[in-house]
Amino acid sequence: MRRVLVVGGSPEPSSAETVRAAARGCDAVVAVDRGLDALLASGLSCDLFCGDADSVSEKGAALVRSAEESLDPAFEVVRYNPHKDDTDLGLALGEVLRRWPEARIVATCMSGGNPDHELAVLGRLSAWSGELEVKEDRFDQRFLKSGDVWNLSGHEGERFTFVPLSCEAVVSERSMRWELDHKHVPLLSDLGVSNVIESGGASITCHEGLVVAWVFRS
Missing domain, CATH: 3.40.50.10240 (Thiamin pyrophosphokinase, catalytic domain)
Incomplete structure (x- = not known):
């Protein structure tokens, strides 16, 4: 590739x-x-x-x-x-x-x-x-579609945000200050704004829909 x-x-x-x-x-x-x-x-x-x-x-x-x-x-x-x-x-x-x-x-x-x-x-x-x-x-950005996972090792303590770009997205977040488990999040919701990555095992998974996500470097 x-x-x-x-x-x-x-x-x-x-x-x-x-x-x-x-x-x-x-x-x-x-x-x-x-x-x-x-x-x-x-x-x-x-x-x-x-x-x-x-x-x-x-x-x-x-x-x-x-x-x-x-x-x-x-x-x-x-x-x-x-x-x-x-x-x-x-x-x-x-x-x-x-x-x-x-x-x-x-x-x-x-x-x-x-x-x-x-x-x-x-x-x-x-x-x-x-x-x-x-x-x-100041940031790295990814687009996550259904089934995509972004593993966030090396970003401990940094700010993290995701925003759904589809009518609804289903998202899980791990090892962050505020975690989600198969949460249904509507289009352009602010629910995923300004989280904090707590450990090297942090990740975001898009189970359904489409989201855009950012890691903001300290």
Whole structure:
């Protein structure tokens, strides 16, 4: 299974250190529009650029144009018409699926900026059928579907939150300050907000539905 880093176009990108950490062990790197600038700031290159290049810097746009015009480009470019019905991220995930259908995605530079884009990013990432993790400066994020377990060793004392993204989810939490056992939790409930991981054996299990979960680093 390929491990693919997808660097989003958040107006508030993750730090260069976080981007480099997310890239470790990845077989391919995809820049989503302004995500190319985050890669450049991190000293990294991409294998595939996806976007309409409307938010990338002048330096990044010049690199995209050079790659489009070159017979031996530094990276592949899939440029979109700015007047499109989908987001750059949605289209980029489609390109990843076509190239690496079994890919495990590591995503970064996804969470900052406008709330409408942030909600759309949650929707797009939650629809990915394979393994996917999000790494940002202050937190790690996962989407858990029916039968998924997130083992949380190494996060003792850190804050943990989950929020259901389906009409209802059934969730268990272990080794946390407040535990749940096959609890039915409605859509967008705040029940799972701001728990605390108490031991290295902590975990969350999604028995039914879909939840998004975060570990916030101390």
